[in-house]
Amino acid sequence: MKVVLVYPTWTGSYGIFGHFARRAAGWPPLNLALLAAIAENHGHEVSIIDGEANGLSMDEMVAATMEQQPDIVGLTATSPFFHISKAFATHFKQTAPEIPVVIGGPHITIVKEKALESCFDWLFIGEAEDSWPQFLDLLEAGRDVSEVPGLIFHRDNQVITTGQPANVSDLDSLPFPGRHLLDMSKYKIGTLEGRKNFSSIQTMRGCPWKCIFCASEALKTTDMRVRSPRSVVAEMKSVVTKYGITHFNIVDDVLTLWNDHIVEICDLLDQEGLSITFEGSTRANLVDEALIERLAKSGLIRLSFGLETVDAQMRKTMKKQVPLEHYVRANRICNQFGVEALNSVMIGLPGETRETVKKTLDFLGKARDVAQANFAIAVPYPGTEFHDMAISGDYGIELMSKDFSEYRRYGSAVTTVNGLSPHDLIELQNEGFVKIYSAPWRWRPMLKKHGVLGGLLMLFRVGKLLMKKSLPRNFTETKQEFVSLGDGAFGKVQDVPNIDMASMEPELVGIATEGSPDAPLLTIQSLPRKSPAPAGHIGHPSRPNLL
Ligand code: B12
Ligand code: SF4
Numbered sequence: 001m002k003v004v005l006v007y008p009t010w011t012g013s014y015g016i017f018g019h020f021a022r023r024a025a026g027w028p029p030l031n032l033a034l035l036a037a038i039a040e041n042h043g044h045e046v047s048i049i050d051g052e053a054n055g056l057s058m059d060e061m062v063a064a065t066m067e068q069q070p071d072i073v074g075l076t077a078t079s080p081f082f083h084i085s086k087a088f089a090t091h092f093k094q095t096a097p098e099i100p101v102v103i104g105g106p107h108i109t110i111v112k113e114k115a116l117e118s119c120f121d122w123l124f125i126g127e128a129e130d131s132w133p134q135f136l137d138l139l140e141a142g143r144d145v146s147e148v149p150g151l152i153f154h155r156d157n158q159v160i161t162t163g164q165p166a167n168v169s170d171l172d173s174l175p176f177p178g179r180h181l182l183d184m185s186k187y188k189i190g191t192l193e194g195r196k197n198f199s200s201i202q203t204m205r206g207c208p209w210k211c212i213f214c215a216s217e218a219l220k221t222t223d224m225r226v227r228s229p230r231s232v233v234a235e236m237k238s239v240v241t242k243y244g245i246t247h248f249n250i251v252d253d254v255l256t257l258w259n260d261h262i263v264e265i266c267d268l269l270d271q272e273g274l275s276i277t278f279e280g281s282t283r284a285n286l287v288d289e290a291l292i293e294r295l296a297k298s299g300l301i302r303l304s305f306g307l308e309t310v311d312a313q314m315r316k317t318m319k320k321q322v323p324l325e326h327y328v329r330a331n332r333i334c335n336q337f338g339v340e341a342l343n344s345v346m347i348g349l350p351g352e353t354r355e356t357v358k359k360t361l362d363f364l365g366k367a368r369d370v371a372q373a374n375f376a377i378a379v380p381y382p383g384t385e386f387h388d389m390a391i392s393g394d395y396g397i398e399l400m401s402k403d404f405s406e407y408r409r410y411g412s413a414v415t416t417v418n419g420l421s422p423h424d425l426i427e428l429q430n431e432g433f434v435k436i437y438s439a440p441w442r443w444r445p446m447l448k449k450h451g452v453l454g455g456l457l458m459l460f461r462v463g464k465l466l467m468k469k470s471l472p473r474n475f476t477e478t479k480q481e482f483v484s485l486g487d488g489a490f491g492k493v494q495d496v497p498n499i500d501m502a503s504m505e506p507e508l509v510g511i512a513t514e515g516s517p518d519a520p521l522l523t524i525q526s527l528p529r530k531s532p533a534p535a536g537h538i539g540h541p542s543r544p545n546l547l
Contacts, residue, residue, distance in 0.1 A: 001044045001140040004070035005032040008061060008088045009051040010081045026053055028187045030200045030251065031076055031105065033177035035132050041175055042133040044140070048178070053186040062092050072139065076105035079381050082115065083405040089119035100139075104128050107404070110218045110383035113152050113159050123152040126165045126220065129174055167220060171205065171227040176235045184243040191247070191301060192340050196277070198247040199239050203232045203265065207253035210385070211306075211320045213346065218383030221253065229264040237274055247301075248278040255280030255303070256287055256295075263291070266298035277301045279340075284330035285322050289337075296337040303334055304342040307373070310363045311356040314349055317395060319385075332369040343370055345432060346378040348425045350386065350395030352417045357428045361435040371442055375432035376409035377425050390415055 007029040029050060036046040047068045051061045065073060073092060075085040089101045104124030108115050116123055122145070124131060131150040138145045145151065150165030168174065179199065189198045206224030210217055239245050256262055269276065279302035292300070307327050308318060315324065327343065334341035345360060364373050380390040380399065390399040396418035406414050410429075413422035420428070436442060 001071040001136060002069060003036070003039050003044050003046045003072055003074060003136065004065050004068045005029075005036055005046065005048045005074045005076075006061060006065055006088060007032055007048065007050045007052055007076065008058075008081075008084045009056055010084055026187050026189075027249075028053075028177075028179065028182050028184065028200060029076065030177055030202065032074070033179055033182060034174065035074065035104075035128060036181050037175040037178035038129060038133050039136055040178060042137055044136055046178065046181060048181040050182055050186070053183065058088060058091055061088060062095055065092060066095060070099055072136070073099060073101045075101065075103040077103055077107040077115075078105060079107045079110070079404040080379075080407045081405075082107045086117055086119060089117075093119050102135075104132075106215065106219055107382075108152075110215055110381075113161065116152055116154065116159060121153065124150055125152065126150050127167050128165070129168045131165045164220075167205075167223050167225070169225065171225050172231045176238060179239065179243065184239075184245060189247065189249065191277075191279075193277075193301065196247040197243075197245050198249055199243070199245050200249045200251050201232070201235060201239075202251050203227050203229075204252050204257070204261065207257070209319070209321060212318050212385035212389070213349070213378060213381070215381055215383035216253075217385075224257075226258065226261050229261065229268050232265050233268040233272060233274065236269070236276060237272065240274060240276065246276045248276060250278055250280035252280060254282050254286065256282040256291060259291055263294055266295060269298050275299070279303065281306070283320075283322050284326035287330050287333060289333050292333045292337050292339060296339050300339055302340040302342065303330075304344065305330055307343045307360075308346045308378075309349055309352070309356060310360045311351065314351040314356060317350050328367055328369050331367070331371070335369060335371070341371065343373045345373050345375050347375055347428050347432065348378040348413060348415055348417050348420065350389055350397050350417070352378075352396075352420060354420065354428075357432075361432055364432075364436050365439065368441060373432070373436050375429045375436075377413045377429055378415075379407045379409055379413075380415060381407060 029048065029052075032048050036048055039046050047070075049056070049061060049064050049068075056064065073089075075089060077085045085103055089103070092099070092101060100121040101119060102122045102124060103115070103120050108123050109125045112123070112125055122135070124135075128150065131148050135145050135148045135151070138148065146153075146155070146160060146162060149163050151160075151162045153160055184199065185197060187198055188195045204224065204226040206221045207214075207216055208222055208224065210222070216222060236248060239248070277299040279300065281304040284305045284307075287303070292303075305327060306320065306322075308320065309315060310324055312324075331341045331343065343364075345364070347357060364370055378386070380387040380397070382404065386397075387399075389395060390397045398416045399414065400416060400422060401414040406412060411426055413425040415425075416422065417425070
């Protein structure tokens with residue numbers, strides 16, 4: 001059977017943020033690549049259309065899909081981008097109503113039949129490594145698929161659910177993702193050593209904790225499984241050999257959950273003489289000097305930690321269970337061994353007030369060992385305890401929108417908390433960037449990472465925002481508004497009618513400075529606050545981040 005898997009363009013809907021998201025990293029769709037390899041092993045012919053990497057418009061994605069003459073089309077979705085996959089499926093069905101369209105991914109696993117729109121023939125929930133090939137084989141043979149676990153579909157005007165599929169027990173039994181179906185030269189990520197071609201890779205699944213803002217429980221990720229280090233290193237080796245890619249972003253939820261596992265991977269890398277670099281995320285209390293020194297020796301160049309907030313009560317409520325004192329220590333250790341440390345902060349978690357944000361910003365302002373922090377708005381994604389809290393109004397949270405397409409972390413907020421409006425949260429997010437990046441000792445690493453032009457642009461904006469903050473408050477009704485851009489930079493949106501994001505050169509946009517012909521693309525202008533914009537958005541409902 002001819003299977004076409006489509007990863008629709010998503011950063012376009014982040015407006016100006018999308019340019020910076022693209023500059024920060026363009027990620028290969030690892031899940032589709034894995035499902036493609038499994039389908040190929042079952043004798044099916046597979047293509048992947050990565051609309052994001054190729055900057056395709058909706059029409060171009062539909063045309064590219066049709067060109068492949070598919071027997072079936074597969075899509076994936078997270079909550080804030082489900083609407084894009086749905087728009088693609090709707091568009092595609094107008095062209096080819098007879099070709100089945102299926103969709104899986106975290107959003108489907110979480111909301112289940114609520115995602116069963118008429119443009120989808122079958123939904124897949126949970127891990128699909130077993131159900132997907134079973135389904136394809138039965139469909140090709142013209143047999144009934146309703147015995148396959150993990151499906152949701154319409155039959156005789158009824159919604160049929162075939163139950164939760166089992167998680168994969170032996171990760172080593174899976175093939176390596178079908179990267180040969182992607183143009184691997186397109187995926188690049190910014191590092192302190194410059195932009196690198198990279199691939200994502202998964203060495204284990206799961207995480208034992210249940211932070212309230214994470215859908216770990218709904219996604220059944222507390223069921224933990226690891227790959228053998230031998231299989232991981234063999235995959236890395238094949239990526240190095242086939243594509244010349246030597247940087248890996250390990251997408252495991254907690255990279256240093258089991259020290260032995262990651263250390264064994266490093267031992268094998270050394271034994272094989274495989275010279276690579278890698279990065280990942282972990283919890284600050286799960287690193288120590290010996291571990292970081294060991295990992296850095298085999299190529300660790302970056303680690304991300306989720307600081308979120310420094311307020312003791314909020315830390316308790318968010319159930320992350322990492323004692324605060326570990327963050328400075330973990331950053332210091334990373335600095336000591338030349339590993340870049342990233343720290344994410346969330347603004348608007350349950351219990352947030354202006355005072356708690358100030359506490360976090362003061363902490364970061366003084367913490368000289370903490371070189372970089374990213375400020376995201378806390379988003380109550382479905383399937384999280386935070387979502388339930390926002391619906392029931394606990395801890396001063398009020399949910400302003402049930403439209404998941406608005407559930408983004410940058411320049412948008414869908415909650416109010418203790419009197420802080422979505423607009424206030426966005427302002428506090430911007431303030432966070434100013435606070436941390438106005439410290440001169442943070443400029444050096446930032447310049448290294450964003451390049452001289454990017455760095456200067458950011459410093460210019462920090463200065464401008466500082467000046468603006470010193471102006472009288474009545475300026476706010478129609479003021480030009482700075483918004484954070486997610487990767488440490490920020491800009492302001494200005495009216496750019498009929499802008500065609502897909503056709504723009506991300507690099508060009510990235511380096512444009514005020515006064516240059518490209519300047520309008522870097523600026524975003526706010527509507528007056530009484531405008532009919534949806535909760536938290538600065539823009540018009542039809543074009544949320546652009547006016
Ligand atoms: C790496 C990662 C990213 C990367 C790369 C994404 C990519 N292109 O691969 C980046 C940084 C870009 C990213 C961005 C975001 N991410 Co993210 N990300 C992850 C992470 C850590 C790993 C993803 C992964 O590769 N998993 C491995 C694959 C094999 O698993 P999988 O994707 O779930 O796929 C399996 C099933 O879902 C199913 N399936 C999936 N698709 C399909 C399609 C078909 C046809 C079928 C049959 C089955 C199927 O089968 C697969 C195999 O079992 C996950 C957490 C996690 N542990 O999974 C979060 C996660 C997916 N991200 C999440 C979020 C919220 C985001 C953002 C919204 C954050 C933001 N910036 O606002 C964006 C959204 C981007 C987007 N386009 O949707 C949430 C999603 C929750 C939700 N409600 O949807 C997760 C689950 C984190 C969490 N625990 O809360 N992310
Ligand atoms: S530690 Fe990370 S992956 Fe685990 S529950 Fe918390 S946020 Fe989710």
